[in-house]
Amino acid sequence: xxxxxxxxxxxxxxxxxxxxxxxxxxxxxxxxxxxxxxxxxxxxxxxxxxxxxxxxxxxxxxxxxxxxxxxxxxxxxxxxxxxxxxxxxxxxxxxxxxxxxxxxxxxxxxxxxxxxxxxxxxxxxxxxxxxxxxxxxxxxxxxxxxxxxxxxxxxxxxxxxxxxxxxxxxxxxxxxxxxxxxxxxxxxxxxxxxxxxxxxxxxxxxxxxxxxxxxxx
Amino acid sequence: xxxxxxxxxxxxxxxxxxxxxxxxxxxxxxxxxxxxxxxxxxxxxxxxxxxxxxxxxxxxxxxxxxxxxxxxxxxxxxxxxxxxxxxxxxxxxxxxxxxxxxxxxxxxxxxxxxxxxxxxxxxxxxxxxxxxxxxxxxxxxxxxxxxxxxxxxxxxxxxxxxxxxxxxxxxxx
Numbered sequence: 001x002x003x004x005x006x007x008x009x010x011x012x013x014x015x016x017x018x019x020x021x022x023x024x025x026x027x028x029x030x031x032x033x034x035x036x037x038x039x040x041x042x043x044x045x046x047x048x049x050x051x052x053x054x055x056x057x058x059x060x061x062x063x064x065x066x067x068x069x070x071x072x073x074x075x076x077x078x079x080x081x082x083x084x085x086x087x088x089x090x091x092x093x094x095x096x097x098x099x100x101x102x103x104x105x106x107x108x109x110x111x112x113x114x115x116x117x118x119x120x121x122x123x124x125x126x127x128x129x130x131x132x133x134x135x136x137x138x139x140x141x142x143x144x145x146x147x148x149x150x151x152x153x154x155x156x157x158x159x160x161x162x163x164x165x166x167x168x169x170x171x172x173x174x175x176x177x178x179x180x181x182x183x184x185x186x187x188x189x190x191x192x193x194x195x196x197x198x199x200x201x202x203x204x205x206x207x208x209x210x211x212x213x214x215x216x217x
Numbered sequence: 218x219x220x221x222x223x224x225x226x227x228x229x230x231x232x233x234x235x236x237x238x239x240x241x242x243x244x245x246x247x248x249x250x251x252x253x254x255x256x257x258x259x260x261x262x263x264x265x266x267x268x269x270x271x272x273x274x275x276x277x278x279x280x281x282x283x284x285x286x287x288x289x290x291x292x293x294x295x296x297x298x299x300x301x302x303x304x305x306x307x308x309x310x311x312x313x314x315x316x317x318x319x320x321x322x323x324x325x326x327x328x329x330x331x332x333x334x335x336x337x338x339x340x341x342x343x344x345x346x347x348x349x350x351x352x353x354x355x356x357x358x359x360x361x362x363x364x365x366x367x368x369x370x371x372x373x374x375x376x377x378x379x380x381x382x383x384x385x386x387x388x389x390x
Contacts, residue, residue, distance in 0.1 A: 004374075007324050008344040011247050012239040023230040027223050029257060030264025037265060145274055 083193045086202055096212035097137060100205025106135075114138055114213050133189050137206060140175070140183040142214040148175035148183060153196065156204040162196055174203045184208055222267050230260060237284065243340045244288050246328035247321065259287040281341070281355035288333050327377035331370055334358075338366040339374070 086101040093099065094111040102108070102118055109119040110128030115138040117128050125132060140148075150163025153174075160176040165187075172191035176184040186203050188194055219227075234256065241252035241259075262283055263270055273279040328336050334356055341352040342363070352367075353360045 004343045005346075007321075008243055008340065011321055011324055011328075012242050012344065015235040015239060018231050018234040020231070022234065023227045026230045026234070026257070026260045027219075027227050027264070029261045030226060030267075031223070033261045034265050141269070146272055 083195070084198050084202075086198065086205075089205075096209055098207045098209065100207075101202060103135075103202075109134065131187060131189055135189065135202075136185075136187040138185050138187075139178075139208070139212055139214045140185055148173070150175075151196065153200050155200050160200070160203060162199055164191075172199065174199050176203050176206075178208055182208075182214065222264070225271070226264050226267060229263075233280070234260070237280075240281075240284060240340065240344075243328070243344055244284065244333070244337055246331075246336060247325035255284065255287055259284045262287060275354075278351065278354050282357065285334070285337050285355055285357070288337065323378055327374045330377055331373060335366045335370045335373075338363055339370040342367050 085104045087104045089099045089102045089108070091108055094108050094116050096111065096114075097116050099108065099116075099118075105121055106118050107121045108116065109123065110117045110126060112128050115128060115136055117131065117134045117136050119125075119134040123133060125134075148161045148163060150161045150173075153160045153162055155174070155176045158176050158178070160174060162172060162174050165171040165173060170191045172188050172194065174186040174188070176186070178184055184203075184206065186199070186206065188199065191199070237256045237259065238252055241255040242249060245251040245255060259280075263280070266283075270276060270279055328339075331339065337356060338352055341347045341355055342349075347355070349360045349363050353363045356363065356366075358366075
């Protein structure tokens, strides 16, 4: 009489051979998916940049709340530079983290057990697992035990690193080492207009709560 | 032109695809077409996340999680509509010997009755002999959930297999 393991082995079938053509097809599918993803990302980033420019707002890094006087039309032939201005966050605090400041005109948009997204108010893409055009805040993946490298910074009383990801566009990560040894990751999809000082100021206002959990992958 | 990622991934597929198909066949309750579809989706995700996979401390665990995620990802419906590049399934030897077809059909039907994650718990525990902790890691749940899911899966399996008069042996909780 066969036991469960034997029955499952029979049902799984004998291991067949993989041909080079099958592997080629898998590579081709992967390349197409990667290309789609990159196109989607760059399209998302461009759309976001256009929306930001259309607002014709120049921001200055500020710890206080904004005022109309902070808004200045660029009005020159040079490319408009959009500098992020941080304002005090007034909304409900998300699970897993607390936030002191957000970029003016942005809101806490989505949160699950392992990631928090901040996005421009009214952004159509509400999927918390989609980071296009947003800021994603999370703990370093449980699968990634590498130590972040880049420009060393001091984020409040914690050591941190800022680096640029190899992805197309201008994606920057701020990594902040937590007292328990885990790294907090703050991924800014389009870091155009973000000085390192602004990124550090923003990161210093993010506090990881005991309930935050690491994601996977 | 092949990139370094392409070459690494190609070698990985050559050495791992067959085993992935076997796992996927069980995860899909013996559905060969769905298993191929599942492996294609999982490999595509893996290619996109190749740098993360290469950095992973536990690549086997990463692979299992990718398969389970592809299995449970509702967006797979989208993949099924769009990924049709394999016109016919690759030839595989017929697994069943004389008299085994009925038993396979019974087990296939019993597995099909289980929710995907419960089925996956059973496969990882009783086909791969993974311990509870590794199974929990693959499924992204707690060890307690694995224990309860496995127990319920076995109960359901016994119930269905009893109707086909094929007893279940060799399992412990």
